[in-house]
Amino acid sequence: TPVIIENKQGMPWLATDSRCESQVITVVPQQLINMLDYHNPLALAIEKPRIHAQLLPDVMLYQSSISPGSKYRHKKQGHEVQAGSAMGSLHSVMHDSSSYCGFSDTRRAGAGVATY
Secondary structure: OOEEEEOOOOOEEEEEEEEOHHHHHHHHHHHHHHHHOOOOOHHHHHHOOOEEEOOOOOOEEEOOOOOHHHHHHHHHOOOOEEEOOOOOEEEEEEEOOOOEEEEEOOOOOOOOOOOO
8 A cells, every 4th residue: 555645735745655564554654754753865764774563473573773772672661572574665756846756675676666
């Protein structure tokens, strides 16, 4: 299910989606938080390390590049924490006032994006 965000004028600003069924519910919001709250550019927002948690199995997965302090805090809060794999594969296209840009997650081989 893609996410499409409009700018203040009601024009499409960002379209993004990820494969990996159960993880899409955490992968896409993490990208949006990285962009909207932390003002990261598109490529950085997609490439940042991720975590994933869901009801079953009741385990918090993290990518190896997550800081040891983050892992410790989650364990201290009672979460079972385990190393995870690629966690999704985001593909996004963004439009600003004069151009389009796109980026595909480099965590999985064979991904690509094209804009014109």
